[in-house]
Amino acid sequence: MGRYVSAQGRGRYTAPKPPNADHSPHWYGWLLLDLLLFGVMVITLNYLSVLPDSVSSWYLGVGLASLFVAFYLATRYR
Numbered sequence: 001m002g003r004y005v006s007a008q009g010r011g012r013y014t015a016p017k018p019p020n021a022d023h024s025p026h027w028y029g030w031l032l033l034d035l036l037l038f039g040v041m042v043i044t045l046n047y048l049s050v051l052p053d054s055v056s057s058w059y060l061g062v063g064l065a066s067l068f069v070a071f072y073l074a075t076r077y078r
Helices: 026-047 057-076
Strands: none
Touching: 026 057
C-alpha cells in the first residue's frame, strides 16, 4: 500500500551478532598483564642498576617495546 520497504526487503539488513562472538581468548588478558609488568620491572631494575651490565639502553628498549606491545594488545582486547 505505501512506499515503505523494510530493510530486509531492500537487502540492507545486517543480522545481529551472537552475544559471545567477539571475546578474546582466556590467555589474552594474562599476556597483556605479563607484558605490562615485565616492561615496568625491566625499566625499574635497569635504573636501580640491578641487572647485569649496569645501566644499558638495551634494557630500556626492551622495557619500552614490551610496554608498547602491551598497550597495542590492550586496544584489541574484547
